[in-house]
Amino acid sequence: MLIGSCWVLILFARSSNGIYNGVEAKFDFWTFLASVWVSGYHECGGAVIDSRIVLTAAQCVKNKPVKRITVRVGTPDIYRGGRIIRVTALVVHENYKNWDNDIALLWLEKPVLSVRVTKIPLATKEPSENEYPSNAGWGEKLLESYVVTRKLQNGVTKIRPRSMCAEELVEPVGEELLCAFYTENDICPGDYGGPLVLANKVVGIAVQGHGCGFAVLPSLYTNVFHYLEWIEENAEKLIKNK
Structure with a gap:
């Protein structure tokens, strides 16, 4: 089983756009976040769910050469800090099409867990209507x-x-x-x-x-x-x- 732990809070700092009308994140609570890069450009986000596995969307990596995919972890700045790790294997859902089965796993060249990089566990139940994730x-x-x-x-x-x-x-x-x-x-x-x-x-x-x-x-x-x-x-x- 994939096991991990993390506390996530919304800390409202200065206003910005990014996540539309979001705020600059307090990174201490988002240390499982990964920036997925393809051919030298930020393509998508992802979540570290095990020491060498990142969970992301199929649309981000479908039909992309593995050798062109990297992730940056351990930093809130996608251009500075943290670590850049090569992806050496990936799995895209076999029935992915449009938004259906839009899920993929990335296998990293080396383990990434550290003080600045944590893993987050998976949901054990579906969220209920009117909850606020x-x-x-x-x-x-x-x-x-x-x-x-x-x-x-x-x-x-x-x-x-x-x-x-x-x-x-x-x-x-x-x-x-x-x-x-x-x-x-x-x-x-x-x-x-x-x-x-x-x-x-x-x-x-x-x-x-x-x-x-x-x-x-x-x-x-x-x-x-x-x-x-x-x-x-x-x-x-x-x-x-x-």
């Missing part, structure tokens, strides 16, 4: 600005009925996804792949915002609880094949 990332400040924020931003959102997302998207939203939105907080490109956290556990993976800044519209997260068996099975395969 938190998110964090280095996403774009505005849609199609193609400029990510340098310092890690975090925010808070609210779990909503799946029917709300289904109505907005005009298509079914099943148990593999979580529907969330709250006031003026939103996820943007660059935040995708990052964790949605509740009660110090990863409950979701950011996979789709609504235009980055349309915060009154719901966003989608992969439901981690729904994929626990897949995560465990594929993490074990990565460990055995190291």
Whole structure:
């Protein structure tokens, strides 16, 4: 089993954009965050769930050469500090398509756990409607600005009925996804792949915002609880094949 511990709090510092209308994160509570880079550019977020495994979204690494993928961990600044580690293997869900089964695991060249890098456990149950999980990332400040924020931003959102997302998207939203939105907080490109956290556990993976800044519209997260068996099975395969 993947075991870890972490305390996550929302500490509101000075206002910023990144996670749309988020705040600069207190990194001491987000030490499991990873910045996933492809071909020398920040692509997505991720969460360290074991000493050499990062959980992220399939859209971030699907059809990308492994040799071009790295992660930076142990710093709130995606351009300075921490450690840059090569990814040497990855697993993308075999049935990934659009937002369905949007989940992947990255195998790191070496263990990363330290005082500055922790792992976070996985959810053991699905979050309930009207609960308030938190998110964090280095996403774009505005849609199609193609400029990510340098310092890690975090925010808070609210779990909503799946029917709300289904109505907005005009298509079914099943148990593999979580529907969330709250006031003026939103996820943007660059935040995708990052964790949605509740009660110090990863409950979701950011996979789709609504235009980055349309915060009154719901966003989608992969439901981690729904994929626990897949995560465990594929993490074990990565460990055995190291």
